[in-house]
Amino acid sequence: MPRIIFIEHDGTEHEIEAQSGLSLMNAAVDNLVPGIDADCGGECSCATCHVVVRDAWMAKVGKPNDREESMLDLNPERQDNSRLSCQVAVSDELDGLTVDVPEFQM
Amino acid sequence: MSEAIDTTPQEASSTPAMPPIRTYQPEDVAKVALDAHFGPARPEIFQADAILPYFARMREEAPLHYTADSDFGAYWSVTRYEDIMAIDTDHETFSSEGGITVGTPDDDFRLPMFIAMDPPRHDEQRKVVSPVVGPRNLAAMESTIRERAGDILDSLPRGETFNWVDLVSIEQTTQMLATLFDFPWEDRSKLTRWSDVATAAPGTLVANEEERRAELLECLEYFVGLWNERVNLPEPGNDLISMLAHGEATKNMEPMEYLGNLILLIVGGNDTTRNTISASVLALNENPDQFAKLRANPGLIPNMVSETIRWQTPLAHMRRTANRDVEMHGQTIKKGDKVVMWYVSGNRDPEQFENPNAYLIDRPNARQHMAFGFGLHRCMGNRLAELQLKVVWEEILKRFDKIEVVGEAERSYSSFVRGYTNLPVRLPA
Numbered sequence: 001m002p003r004i005i006f007i008e009h010d011g012t013e014h015e016i017e018a019q020s021g022l023s024l025m026n027a028a029v030d031n032l033v034p035g036i037d038a039d040c041g042g043e044c045s046c047a048t049c050h051v052v053v054r055d056a057w058m059a060k061v062g063k064p065n066d067r068e069e070s071m072l073d074l075n076p077e078r079q080d081n082s083r084l085s086c087q088v089a090v091s092d093e094l095d096g097l098t099v100d101v102p103e104f105q106m
Numbered sequence: 107m108s109e110a111i112d113t114t115p116q117e118a119s120s121t122p123a124m125p126p127i128r129t130y131q132p133e134d135v136a137k138v139a140l141d142a143h144f145g146p147a148r149p150e151i152f153q154a155d156a157i158l159p160y161f162a163r164m165r166e167e168a169p170l171h172y173t174a175d176s177d178f179g180a181y182w183s184v185t186r187y188e189d190i191m192a193i194d195t196d197h198e199t200f201s202s203e204g205g206i207t208v209g210t211p212d213d214d215f216r217l218p219m220f221i222a223m224d225p226p227r228h229d230e231q232r233k234v235v236s237p238v239v240g241p242r243n244l245a246a247m248e249s250t251i252r253e254r255a256g257d258i259l260d261s262l263p264r265g266e267t268f269n270w271v272d273l274v275s276i277e278q279t280t281q282m283l284a285t286l287f288d289f290p291w292e293d294r295s296k297l298t299r300w301s302d303v304a305t306a307a308p309g310t311l312v313a314n315e316e317e318r319r320a321e322l323l324e325c326l327e328y329f330v331g332l333w334n335e336r337v338n339l340p341e342p343g344n345d346l347i348s349m350l351a352h353g354e355a356t357k358n359m360e361p362m363e364y365l366g367n368l369i370l371l372i373v374g375g376n377d378t379t380r381n382t383i384s385a386s387v388l389a390l391n392e393n394p395d396q397f398a399k400l401r402a403n404p405g406l407i408p409n410m411v412s413e414t415i416r417w418q419t420p421l422a423h424m425r426r427t428a429n430r431d432v433e434m435h436g437q438t439i440k441k442g443d444k445v446v447m448w449y450v451s452g453n454r455d456p457e458q459f460e461n462p463n464a465y466l467i468d469r470p471n472a473r474q475h476m477a478f479g480f481g482l483h484r485c486m487g488n489r490l491a492e493l494q495l496k497v498v499w500e501e502i503l504k505r506f507d508k509i510e511v512v513g514e515a516e517r518s519y520s521s522f523v524r525g526y527t528n529l530p531v532r533l534p535a
Contacts, residue, residue: 039473045195045480070482073229076237104241106489 002095006033006051009103018090024099025049025086035101042086047071048106049085050078051099060093075106124308124315125177127519130154135163145173146183147208147446147521149307152422155517158463161185161451170435178208181425181444185451187458187476189434193426193447195481197224200426200445202483207522208425208446215319217366221374221483227355231367232486234353235346238286239487247285251494254281255501265535267512271526275383278498282490283375288345289332300325301376304369305523326365333364346371373523378420379491381525383498384515385418386410388529389465391511396467404503410467411495416475417465419450422524424479450524452476508534 001017018027028036037048053061068087072078130150151157164185171183193200205211206222220231258277284294303321312318337351350356390397425446432439453475454462478485513530
């Protein structure tokens with residue numbers, strides 16, 4: 001199973017094994033990674049599963065689609081590499097993926 | 107450079123006929139015909155706290171229901187969690203431009219506000235003000251909120267009955283709002299008044315629609331004064347008025363659009379949190395086992411806050427207008443029809459929440475309540491609301507073992523704002 005590394009704002013690392021096909025959000029929530037609220041349960045409708053993808057991984061993870069983009073855009077703290085983790089599907093290709101969990105979800 | 111606003115309020119040419127104030131007559135909900143004459147947008151049912159059984163039946167038997175005639179005209183009601191989520195997240199089909207409550211805005215008193223706009227204008231205006239309630243700003247404000255909550259709680263009378271709504275809920279949220287607007291402190295009760303007047307049914311707080319408009323125009327005049335003081339300051343302030351006056355997407359607003367957005371921020375930042383603070387005291391009184399659980403484990407406060415927001419749902423609905431014909435549950439919503447999403451019903455949907463009418467402060471999926479809405483219009487101040495509730499309860503638990511509700515709660519006459527006007531309580535002497 002692909003390994004995913006979530007890094008909290010204070011630097012704490014959470015390395016988990018995620019099932020391919022699941023969303024990154026589900027992988028985080030199932031493994032009790034703190035800082036991912038996911039209030040809408042994965043509908044791309046609340047923007048509380050925000051993560052920032054490390055540069056090196058951005059090409060593989062890809063850019064958000066229009067709908068995700070419009071939700072991310074509501075967040076004054078979004079960054080260039082921001083993604084909603086409910087919209088990123090885990091795959092073997094993403095083995096080793098490293099993302100930062102922002103200090104706050106909003 | 108933006109210019110100071112010069113406002114000469116327009117005279118309202120005519121005021122619409124106002125619906126009568128009604129009193130709820132209890133009836134056997136199981137026998138009510140769910141036909142086109144029936145509709146849940148009846149303020150008297152909400153005031154009597156009798157609405158939930160109607161929604162339970164609608165979710166089961168008429169999940170998409172059409173009301174042909176009502177005080178608010180014709181409208182569709184959507185009552186299941188899943189259906190509400192689908193509509194709320196499809197802003198292309200379901201527009202906010204025609205207004206976001208079941209009533210129809212009056213053409214001669216239009217109050218444009220970004221909650222009732224579609225992209226791109228909605229996004230542009232919202233972005234001007236949203237940083238003020240961003241989590242980073244809130245973290246900086248937490249100690250102020252805590253200090254004030256402490257002062258409010260310390261000043262409460264002991265051993266005698268008082269109205270929790272007035273002395274705690276309103277005071278806490280009005281102080282917060284005054285801070286966000288950098289509003290003259292000694293005048294802050296005006297904010298509460300304008301908030302109440304903005305959503306009041308004519309015949310309750312104000313005698314008629316004309317009086318309501320007159321008060322809202324006073325609100326505009328007052329805020330125009332603040333705008334004009336701040337618009338040309340070399341260093342723009344961090345308050346909402348300065349943000350609007352300097353924001354690219356808002357600095358050239360017409361006065362009525364300024365008023366509209368002010369009402370949005372005042373009602374959004376006041377009524378909702380106020381009524382949830384009151385609800386938390388009521389719910390914990392009605393469920394003493396949950397109160398005991400909370401006292402034993404204050405770490406449950408954040409989840410208790412989410413559960414209270416679900417249980418209360420301080421805004422009972424939001425409304426959209428169909429941009430095209432839509433098929434749903436074997437019926438056709440026609441282009442131009444009003445569609446009301448009953449959040450208060452979605453939050454009691456047993457398909458989403460097990461044992462939905464129970465108030466459980468450790469409910470695992472309490473955060474998935476729909477009281478903040480979903481999609482582009484999701485509540486902007488949700489984190490501020492949660493923070494205020496959390497801090498108030500942390501400070502309460504430090505001080506009081508018991509807050510006893512000693513009489514009937516009195517509720518607002520509204521099918522939009524689900525709130526309280528009176529919650530008589532007593533603290534031990």
